[in-house]
Amino acid sequence: ARTKRTIIFTSWDAEEPGLLGSTEWVEHHADEIREKAVAYINTDGSGRGFLNMGGSHTLERLANEVAREVEDPQTGVSVWQRTQARRAVSGNAEATSRPDLRISPLGSGSDYTPFLQHLGVASLNIGYSGENGGGSYHSQYDSFDHYTRFGDPGFYYGITLVQTTGRMTLRLANADVLPMRFANFVDNVSMYADQVSELLDQTRTATERENRLVQMNAYVLAADPTRTYVPPTAQGEVPYLSFAAIQNAMRGLEESANSLDAEILRVLESGLTPAQQAAVNQVLMSTERLMTNDDGLPRRPWFRHQIYAPGFYTGYGVKTFPGIREAIEQRNWEETGEQIELVADMLVRVSGALERAIQILEGNEIAP
Numbered sequence: 001a002r003t004k005r006t007i008i009f010t011s012w013d014a015e016e017p018g019l020l021g022s023t024e025w026v027e028h029h030a031d032e033i034r035e036k037a038v039a040y041i042n043t044d045g046s047g048r049g050f051l052n053m054g055g056s057h058t059l060e061r062l063a064n065e066v067a068r069e070v071e072d073p074q075t076g077v078s079v080w081q082r083t084q085a086r087r088a089v090s091g092n093a094e095a096t097s098r099p100d101l102r103i104s105p106l107g108s109g110s111d112y113t114p115f116l117q118h119l120g121v122a123s124l125n126i127g128y129s130g131e132n133g134g135g136s137y138h139s140q141y142d143s144f145d146h147y148t149r150f151g152d153p154g155f156y157y158g159i160t161l162v163q164t165t166g167r168m169t170l171r172l173a174n175a176d177v178l179p180m181r182f183a184n185f186v187d188n189v190s191m192y193a194d195q196v197s198e199l200l201d202q203t204r205t206a207t208e209r210e211n212r213l214v215q216m217n218a219y220v221l222a223a224d225p226t227r228t229y230v231p232p233t234a235q236g237e238v239p240y241l242s243f244a245a246i247q248n249a250m251r252g253l254e255e256s257a258n259s260l261d262a263e264i265l266r267v268l269e270s271g272l273t274p275a276q277q278a279a280v281n282q283v284l285m286s287t288e289r290l291m292t293n294d295d296g297l298p299r300r301p302w303f304r305h306q307i308y309a310p311g312f313y314t315g316y317g318v319k320t321f322p323g324i325r326e327a328i329e330q331r332n333w334e335e336t337g338e339q340i341e342l343v344a345d346m347l348v349r350v351s352g353a354l355e356r357a358i359q360i361l362e363g364n365e366i367a368p
Contacts, residue, residue: 003173005038012111015044022111026119033119038285039172040115040123046161047132047151050086051079054104055124056116056288056308057188061181063124064100066167073156079128079164086130100184105192107318108310117303117310120292122180126165128157176277177264178284182257182354189307189347190250192320197243199328200336204238211235239333245344253347256354263361276360283357290349293342297323298335306346 014020026033039059053063067080075082080101087095095101106112106125115121132151136142152158171179211234213219223229267276292304303309309322319325323339 003170004175005173006036007169007173015111019108019111019113023114023118026114030119033115033121034289037115037119037121038178040112040121041165041168041172042110042112042115042123042125043127043161043165044110044125045129045137046127046157047129047147048074048153048157049128049130049132051083051164052104052127052129053101053124054106054126055112056122057103057105057185058122058180058182058287059124060100060103060184060188062168062171062179063103063126065179066164066171067101069167070160070163073160079160102188105188105308105318105320107308107316109316113310116288116308117305120289120305122288124168126161126168128161176272177268178281180284180287181261181264182253182287183261186250186254186257190254192307193243193246193250196321196324196328199325200238200241203328203331204240207235207238235331238331241333241337241340243340245341246347249344249347249351253351253354256351256358260354260358260361263358267361272361276363280357280360283353283360287350287353290353291346293346298327298339306343 010022010025012019012021012025015022039056051067053067055063064080067083068078070079071077072079072082084095084101087101103124106116106123108117110125112123112125116123136146136150148155210232214232214234219231220229223231272280291307293306294304295301297303297306297309297312300312303322306323307320309319311317311319311322312326321339321343324336324343327333327336327339
């Protein structure tokens with residue numbers, strides 16, 4: 001049977017030299033992708049072991065639901081249970097107290113980058129690893145023969161990966177109401193908001209301590225006098241900046257998210273008209289786009305997502321609320337304040353979209 005939405009299967013060329021294949025394709029089809037793309041699911045390196053999930057937190061609930069349904073080929077329990085156990089014994093207390101496993105925010109390093117970072121398409125990156133050894137990556141041993149002998153003998157986890165991404169794809173392709181859920185999104189984003197506020201406080205504390213050591217001449221006295229040493233100099237004070245705009249926006253977003261998730265559950269049981277379905281799905285698809293800024297991040301306009309980005313200097317690794325975080329790291333306080341306001345405005349836009357979706361589901365508004 002045909003799916004309700006089109007599925008495009010892509011296999012990218014030129015991934016290693018700057019994600020050229022996927023990036024050129026996304027840029028070439030940008031207008032159509034912006035208009036029509038619901039989500040992108042990526043897989044890259046995979047082997048034997050535990051489920052790795054990263055992506056847009058609007059899809060965190062979907063990823064967890066699917067993980068609970070897929071059987072681990074070695075133990076017979078769900079891949080969700082096995083991953084939860086791995087996190088728990090590794091010291092992650094939250095693994096046994098939070099209803100859903102957190103998925104990692106995405107930086108760069110694979111072909112989801114142009115979809116998520118450039119165009120604001122909700123994305124997931126899925127794979128299995130942890131028990132397939134290592135050392136062969138990007139070497140002459142990184143071959144089909146090596147993979148079949150040592151990476152995933154029997155392709156058991158290859159099949160499991162297909163079962164995982166296949167279920168996710170079919171849910172996205174056939175759902176009456178797109179499976180974006182927002183309580184998980186708010187839980188993660190509020191944590192990121194707390195982190196950047198704490199980063200500013202930590203930077204202030206560290207600066208005060210280091211400046212005292214400079215004034216005491218401690219760095220010079222602690223250095224080996226027989227070796228050339230250039231001591232640090234005192235740095236400017238770190239100002240107190242208000243995160244109230246973000247905190248207020250987060251409070252409104254949390255209320256909207258909880259209300260929308262509850263309303264979606266209601267209409268999935270009671271039903272909704274074709275007009276409601278089309279209208280609410282258009283709004284849900286747009287939410288990730290609303291997290292982007294057309295002007296991009298400071299000094300790198302191609303990267304537009306205001307919640308997730310690879311680090312300007314660190315490459316692959318993700319920076320959450322990158323505009324704020326990197327402005328603090330670079331001690332650019334004027335830019336920090338500007339980015340706080342931009343992020344707050346973005347969160348208000350997303351909250352407004354969720355409120356509109358609620359109105360549609362309640363029958364009070366239908367898009368033309």
